[in-house]
Amino acid sequence: MTAVEKRQPISDCSDWTFELIEAYDREIGRIAADFGLDTYPNQIEVIRSDQMLDAYASVGMPLNYNHWSFGKHFVEAERGYSKGYMALAYEIVINSNPCIAYLMEENTMTMQALVIAHACYGHNSFFKGNYLFRTWTDAGSIIDYLAFAKQYIAQCEERYGADAVEQVLDSCHALMNYGVDRYKRPYPISAEEERRRQRERAEYIQRNLNDLWRTIPQTRAETEVDEEVFPKEPQENLLYFVEKNAPLLESWQREMVRIVRKVAQYFYPQRQTQVMNEGWATFWHYTLLNRLYDEGLVTDGFMMEFLASHTAVLSQPSFDAPYYSGINPYALGFAMFSDIRRMCEAPTDEDREWFPDVAGRDWREVVQHAMRDFKDESFILQFLSPKVMRDLRLFAVIDDDEDSEYEVTAIHDSMGYRRLREQLASQYNLGDREPNIQVVRADIRGDRSLTLRHNQHNRRPLGDSADEVMRHLHRLWGFPVRLESVSNDEVTQTRTCP
Amino acid sequence: MSYIVDRRANSRNKSAVNRQRFLKRYRGHIQRAVQDAIKERSITDMERGEAVTIPAADVSEPVFAHGGGGRRGIVHPGNREFVAGDRIARPPGGAGGAGGQASNSGEGEDDFVFQLTQEEFLDVLFEDLELPNLVKRHLIGSDSYKRVHAGYTSDGVPAKLSVLRSLRVAKARRIALTGGARKRIEELEDDLVLAEGGSDEVTSMRIKKELRGLKERVARVPFLDKYDLRYNLHVKQPQPTSKAVMFCIMDVSGSMDQQIKDMAKRFFLLLYLFLKRNYDRTELVFIRHHTVAKEVDEQEFFYSRETGGTVVSSALKLMAEIMAARYSPNEWNIYGAQASDGDNWNDDSPVCSEVLKKSILPAVQYFSYVEITKRDPQALWLEYEKLAGADPDRFAQRRIAEVSDIYPVFRQLFARKVAAT
Numbered sequence: 001m002t003a004v005e006k007r008q009p010i011s012d013c014s015d016w017t018f019e020l021i022e023a024y025d026r027e028i029g030r031i032a033a034d035f036g037l038d039t040y041p042n043q044i045e046v047i048r049s050d051q052m053l054d055a056y057a058s059v060g061m062p063l064n065y066n067h068w069s070f071g072k073h074f075v076e077a078e079r080g081y082s083k084g085y086m087a088l089a090y091e092i093v094i095n096s097n098p099c100i101a102y103l104m105e106e107n108t109m110t111m112q113a114l115v116i117a118h119a120c121y122g123h124n125s126f127f128k129g130n131y132l133f134r135t136w137t138d139a140g141s142i143i144d145y146l147a148f149a150k151q152y153i154a155q156c157e158e159r160y161g162a163d164a165v166e167q168v169l170d171s172c173h174a175l176m177n178y179g180v181d182r183y184k185r186p187y188p189i190s191a192e193e194e195r196r197r198q199r200e201r202a203e204y205i206q207r208n209l210n211d212l213w214r215t216i217p218q219t220r221a222e223t224e225v226d227e228e229v230f231p232k233e234p235q236e237n238l239l240y241f242v243e244k245n246a247p248l249l250e251s252w253q254r255e256m257v258r259i260v261r262k263v264a265q266y267f268y269p270q271r272q273t274q275v276m277n278e279g280w281a282t283f284w285h286y287t288l289l290n291r292l293y294d295e296g297l298v299t300d301g302f303m304m305e306f307l308a309s310h311t312a313v314l315s316q317p318s319f320d321a322p323y324y325s326g327i328n329p330y331a332l333g334f335a336m337f338s339d340i341r342r343m344c345e346a347p348t349d350e351d352r353e354w355f356p357d358v359a360g361r362d363w364r365e366v367v368q369h370a371m372r373d374f375k376d377e378s379f380i381l382q383f384l385s386p387k388v389m390r391d392l393r394l395f396a397v398i399d400d401d402e403d404s405e406y407e408v409t410a411i412h413d414s415m416g417y418r419r420l421r422e423q424l425a426s427q428y429n430l431g432d433r434e435p436n437i438q439v440v441r442a443d444i445r446g447d448r449s450l451t452l453r454h455n456q457h458n459r460r461p462l463g464d465s466a467d468e469v470m471r472h473l474h475r476l477w478g479f480p481v482r483l484e485s486v487s488n489d490e491v492t493q494t495r496t497c498p
Numbered sequence: 499m500s501y502i503v504d505r506r507a508n509s510r511n512k513s514a515v516n517r518q519r520f521l522k523r524y525r526g527h528i529q530r531a532v533q534d535a536i537k538e539r540s541i542t543d544m545e546r547g548e549a550v551t552i553p554a555a556d557v558s559e560p561v562f563a564h565g566g567g568g569r570r571g572i573v574h575p576g577n578r579e580f581v582a583g584d585r586i587a588r589p590p591g592g593a594g595g596a597g598g599q600a601s602n603s604g605e606g607e608d609d610f611v612f613q614l615t616q617e618e619f620l621d622v623l624f625e626d627l628e629l630p631n632l633v634k635r636h637l638i639g640s641d642s643y644k645r646v647h648a649g650y651t652s653d654g655v656p657a658k659l660s661v662l663r664s665l666r667v668a669k670a671r672r673i674a675l676t677g678g679a680r681k682r683i684e685e686l687e688d689d690l691v692l693a694e695g696g697s698d699e700v701t702s703m704r705i706k707k708e709l710r711g712l713k714e715r716v717a718r719v720p721f722l723d724k725y726d727l728r729y730n731l732h733v734k735q736p737q738p739t740s741k742a743v744m745f746c747i748m749d750v751s752g753s754m755d756q757q758i759k760d761m762a763k764r765f766f767l768l769l770y771l772f773l774k775r776n777y778d779r780t781e782l783v784f785i786r787h788h789t790v791a792k793e794v795d796e797q798e799f800f801y802s803r804e805t806g807g808t809v810v811s812s813a814l815k816l817m818a819e820i821m822a823a824r825y826s827p828n829e830w831n832i833y834g835a836q837a838s839d840g841d842n843w844n845d846d847s848p849v850c851s852e853v854l855k856k857s858i859l860p861a862v863q864y865f866s867y868v869e870i871t872k873r874d875p876q877a878l879w880l881e882y883e884k885l886a887g888a889d890p891d892r893f894a895q896r897r898i899a900e901v902s903d904i905y906p907v908f909r910q911l912f913a914r915k916v917a918a919t
Contacts, residue, residue: 018502018504021502022500022502025500025502029500041500041501042500042501043500043501043503044500044501044502044503045502045503045504045505046502046503046504046505046506047505047506047508048506051505051506051508051512053513054511054512054513057513057516058512058513058516066515066516066519067516067519068516068519068520068522068523069520069559070513070516071513071515071516071517071518071519071520071521072520072557072610074513074516074517074520075517075520075612075613076610076612078612078613079611079612079613082613098501105506120500162519166519166523170559173559174559174560174561176561177561177562178562316575316576317576318574318575318576318577318578319574319575319576319577320576321576324576327573327574327575392575392576393575393576393577393578394573394574394575394577395573395574395577395580396571396572396573396574397571397572397573397574397586398569398570398571399569399570399571399572400568400569400570401566401567401568401569402569404588405585405586405587405588406585406586406587406588407583407584407585407586408580408581408582408583408584408585408586409571409582409583410582411577411580411581411582412577413581413582415582416582420573423571423572423573424573426571427571427572427573433564434562434563434564435562435563435564437562454562456568457568458568458569458570459567459568459569460564460565460567460568460569460570461564461565461566461567461568462562462563462564462565463562463563463564463565464565465558465560465561465562465563466560466562466563466565468560469560469561469562472560
């Protein structure tokens with residue numbers, strides 16, 4: 001409280017100017033560097049609210065190809081916004097280098113500073129540091145790639161008609177979540193990349209050779225020997241498989257499959273790091289702005305306004321509240337990062353028992369390590385502490401369709417911590433969240449049909465839209481497609497198209 | 499390191515293309531919504547958008563997702579009284595319950611609702627309609643000009659200076675004026691080297707002197723002269739405007755009650771909106787009649803009360819007079835729309851037909867007659883039927899019995915004609 005008399009705030013009114021944004025950014029950037037945050041350069045763009053709606057519609061990207069579904073998102077957001085159902089997010093930030101963040105002109109200076117701290121230093125350092133983003137995305141080239149994709153698809157529309165292009169995109173979007181490599185690591189580029197391309201070329205020649213061979217009469221015995229399963233191993237990346245093997249696609253269609261696949265892969269890390277990413281950004285805007293206050297650079301009014309929206313973002317309705325819609329990733333992530341800091345600075349006996357590696361260490365190192373080397377699933381498994389489980393009053397329920405009642409399997413007590421933590425972690429495992437579907441067989445010698453296998457996890461069936469997705473897959477593949485749902489080595493349901 | 503960019507001035511409507519794609523895809527739904535809308539709302543507020551509702555199932559984008567059933571564990575926050583091993587009755591509504599999937603299915607049940615803009619609404623309203631005999635009569639009018647670029651000129655105001663052109667001309671002039679001198683300088687410099695190499699003092703002195711003179715000459719040529727300046731030239735180009743006039747003719751005799759007038763009004767408004775979209779300028783002439791015809795303003799046309807008998811030909815004659823006086827067919831696209839309940843003095847109907855045939859139809863693009871009645875066709879209808887047979891391109895008549903008939907009848911009148919018919 002002694003700091004109050006020497007308070008020299010950067011500004012004391014709620015209107016922003018470009019000079020003020022610059023001044024706040026400078027101070028926040030300085031403090032972030034003090035804390036050891038490593039970021040891409042920032043590109044802060046001031047936009048109007050209707051431009052924010054545009055950004056919403058194209059999944060946050062500053063440019064994207066044209067498709068009706070983006071129009072759908074746009075009219076949806078527009079209506080929600082104009083009717084006041086939905087407040088616009090304060091910020092959209094793009095994993096690019098430089099890191100692009102949008103500020104809305106309607107916001108007050110406090111909100112602008114909050115967004116700068118949250119997006120330009122929080123998310124930005126996460127994009128640069130987290131291992132998933134480092135391995136899977138290339139922040140430097142995404143904007144260029146999207147520019148290429150937009151142009152390419154526009155050219156295809158001119159040449160082949162907008163309807164034909166739309167059909168391919170519709171089908172690709174239906175399979176978009178299955179256009180990523182989940183288990184395989186990307187190749188490091190350079191020499192390795194070169195070799196891979198060469199292999200591809202060789203493969204291409206090989207395929208053509210096979211076609212030639214086929215016209216030469218073969219004895220029956222030889223064909224049977226040849227009868228091998230293709231692909232040799234199940235393929236999880238459906239779009240990749242389609243792009244490389246669909247018999248009837250034109251080369252421009254293959255290229256479009258590839259574009260959708262690349263975009264899906266780019267967003268894949270974001271889908272796996274929701275809790276961490278938002279938690280990290282929230283933790284840092286809280287830490288950075290509090291430091292600003294401690295240094296006397298912002299007023300009490302600023303802090304009041306900031307804390308009001310900070311707590312609004314973190315609100316976590318309990319399971320029986322009417323507007324409950326699952327666990328708020330901001331709340332969970334913030335609670336976890338804050339708790340790591342607490343465990344480092346003021347460890348209790350419980351912390352020493354549960355987290356001997358964390359308790360009492362330099363908190364900056366520990367949170368950096370947590371941010372860098374984990375994704376939601378492993379982060380929760382590793383760092384969710386009993387205290388956070390108690391604070392959020394978490395409990396686990398089993399919903400089994402063979403049981404007439406729900407069963408509470410674990411609550412926030414010493415018996416339940418581990419089980420609760422495992423359950424919550426698996427909830428953030430994309431492999432659990434999305435049905436596990438793989439290509440198991442393409443009948444290249446016979447009717448060219450494609451067979452997929454859905455390995456049911458805990459007997460969970462596919463949703464109704466699966467039939468529709470099969471039609472899309474059929475459109476891309478061009479020959480009959482079949483989807484077998486398998487539970488405990490038993491086929492429970494088969495879907496075919498046509 | 500941060501860059502701060504002001505993007506507020508960037509173009510609006512970045513999503514316009516995607517929005518159009520979306521509308522195109524759901525045209526069927528939107529057309530249905532628009533047709534329902536005009537049945538329900540008064541045609542006076544046609545000029546606004548409309549909320550369109552599409553069943554959620556039709557706009558959903560399919561993905562592989564878990565369905566209900568099987569066994570799944572969920573973690574929820576906010577426990578108060580549960581302990582491990584508690585059993586909770588399944589809430590009604592089945593497996594959805596609360597949790598991750600719930601928000602999806604919760605939203606999924608709602609219809610997808612969005613707002614059409616006025617422009618889009620009218621687009622759909624008049625989709626597939628066309629104005630018959632759409633000869634755009636052009637008028638090189640005095641009211642609209644466009645400035646177009648017309649090359650460069652050597653004088654003008656400083657604001658229109660073309661820097662690029664001016665510098666290009668200046669460079670050309672410099673090259674032209676100094677070319678000979680610079681060539682000579684090059685030669686002399688070579689000579690100078692030779693002369694100095696040969697220690698020929700006299701020659702080198704002479705060469706140096708000449709060089710000095712030449713260089714002075716080159717330096718005297720100005721970098722930019724006022725002769726070099728070029729200015730952008732813009733000329734005014736008259737823009738052809740297409741103009742249309744619409745004659746609204748309505749019977750206001752005693753037999754026309756307010757309900758029939760309202761229906762007529764809707765018809766006229768539809769036609770007016772439609773014309774306005776096709777022509778740059780659209781004027782309206784309102785003629786109402788009982789036994790005598792009178793040109794009136796809109797308010798009086800629709801809302802003043804009159805009584806008396808009906809002589810339709812008076813209105814047609816007035817229309818012919820006004821056309822002759824103010825709307826030359828060379829300049830104007832003329833449309834006529836007549837609404838009536840069909841009553842007329844019996845011996846007047848042939849006169850109407852005569853006036854129409856002689857003085858109106860040759861000059862107009864299209865003349866439509868709507869008879870608003872639930873009764874059998876009246877004398878005027880029968881008389882006009884002959885006309886319609888003689889000149890189907892320019893004349894059409896339809897009957898309206900209910901308010902809901904108006905739009906279909908309108909569509910019939912202006913439906914895009916297929917070449918084969």
